[in-house]
Amino acid sequence: MNQKGGVGKTTVTTNLGAAIARRGYRVLLVDLDPQGHLTYACQLPENEQPATLAAALLGTYAGPVAELIAPWRERVDVMCTNVDMFLLERQLYQSRGMEMKLSRLLEKVTALGQYDVVLIDCPPSLGVLTDNALIAAGAALIPVQSEDSTLRALKLLLDQVRSIEDELRVAIELLGMVVNLYDKRKGRVVTSTLKALADMQLPILAVVDDRASIREAWRVGQPVIEYEPESPSAIAFHSLAGVLTGENEPLLAQVIDLDKAQRKAIPA
Numbered sequence: 001m002n003q004k005g006g007v008g009k010t011t012v013t014t015n016l017g018a019a020i021a022r023r024g025y026r027v028l029l030v031d032l033d034p035q036g037h038l039t040y041a042c043q044l045p046e047n048e049q050p051a052t053l054a055a056a057l058l059g060t061y062a063g064p065v066a067e068l069i070a071p072w073r074e075r076v077d078v079m080c081t082n083v084d085m086f087l088l089e090r091q092l093y094q095s096r097g098m099e100m101k102l103s104r105l106l107e108k109v110t111a112l113g114q115y116d117v118v119l120i121d122c123p124p125s126l127g128v129l130t131d132n133a134l135i136a137a138g139a140a141l142i143p144v145q146s147e148d149s150t151l152r153a154l155k156l157l158l159d160q161v162r163s164i165e166d167e168l169r170v171a172i173e174l175l176g177m178v179v180n181l182y183d184k185r186k187g188r189v190v191t192s193t194l195k196a197l198a199d200m201q202l203p204i205l206a207v208v209d210d211r212a213s214i215r216e217a218w219r220v221g222q223p224v225i226e227y228e229p230e231s232p233s234a235i236a237f238h239s240l241a242g243v244l245t246g247e248n249e250p251l252l253a254q255v256i257d258l259d260k261a262q263r264k265a266i267p268a
C-alpha cells in the first residue's frame with residue numbers, strides 16, 4: 001500500500017508474487033485497484049458479469065469465488081478486476097461492515113486451500129478499499145520512492161494504519177518498505193532521503209533500482225525474474241521474497257553493500 005501514485009505498488013505485487021512462487025509457495029495476487037493495472041500488467045482479461053470482484057465484495061455475486069481467479073504464471077493466480085470497481089467505493093459506504101468485505105471474500109479463498117500467500121495490490125488512496133486490504137491482510141508492505149515528499153506521505157499512511165487499528169480493534173503488522181525506482185545518479189536528494197528512510201522505525205526490506213528491464217517485463221506481461229533472470233531487478237525481488245518468507249535475513253537498514261547482500265538471496 002501507499003496512497004502516492006506511481007511508486008511501484010503494482011510492480012512490487014506482480015514481481016514479488018512471482019519470486020515467492022519460485023520458492024515453491026502458491027500465490028494469489030488480488031487486483032483491488034479500480035484502475036486494473038495489475039490485471040493489465042498480467043495481460044489477463046477483466047472479470048465478466050456476473051462474477052466480478054466488485055459484485056463479490058458487495059455481496060451481489062455469491063457464486064464460486066474461483067470464477068474471479070485466473071492463472072498467470074506457475075503457482076501464481078490473479079483475482080482480476082473490472083471497471084465496476086470504480087463505483088464500488090461509493091456503494092460500500094452504504095453497506096454495513098464496509099471495511100470487512102475483502103476479509104469475508106478471502107475467507108472463501110482460504111476455504112479453497114489453494115494458496116499459501118495472498119498479495120493485495122491497493123489503489124493510490126487511503127480510502128475504504130485500502131482499509132479493506134489492510135484488515136484482510138493484517139499486514140502491510142509499503143513501496144516508496146526515495147524523494148522529499150515521501151516522508152510526509154509515510155506519516156499520513158502510518159496515521160491511517162493506526163486509526164484503523166484503534167477504530168476497528170485490529171492489529172496490522174507493518175512489514176516494512178520497499179524503496180523502488182531508486183536511482184542514485186539523481187543526486188543527493190535521493191541518497192539522503194534513503195538515509196532518512198533507513199533511520200525510520202520501519203525496516204527497508206529491499207531497494208529496487210529504476211531499470212528498463214522492469215518496464216520491458218511489464219510490457220510483455222512477465223515478471224522480471226523470468227524476463228531477465230540475472231538482472232539486478234530480478235535479484236532484488238528474489239531477495240525481498242526471501243526476506244518475507246523468512247528464508248533470508250532482513251537487509252541491514254544501512255544498506256552498505258546492497259548488491260552483494262541481495263545477490264546472496266537468490267534461491268537455488
Ligand SMILES: Nc1ncnc2c1ncn2[C@@H]1O[C@H](COP(=O)(O)OP(=O)(O)OP(=O)(O)O)[C@@H](O)[C@H]1O
Binds near residue numbers: 208
Ligand atoms: N523499479 C522500476 N524501474 C523501472 N520502472 C518501474 C519500476 N517500478 C515501477 N516502474 C514503472 O513505473 C510505473 C508505475 O509503477 P506502478 O504502476 O507499479 O506504480 P503504482 O504505485 O502501482 O501506481 P498506481 O498508484 O497508479 O497504482 C509503471 O509504468 C512501472 O512499469
Ligand SMILES: [Mg+2]
Binds near residue numbers: 010033037121
Ligand atoms: Mg498500481
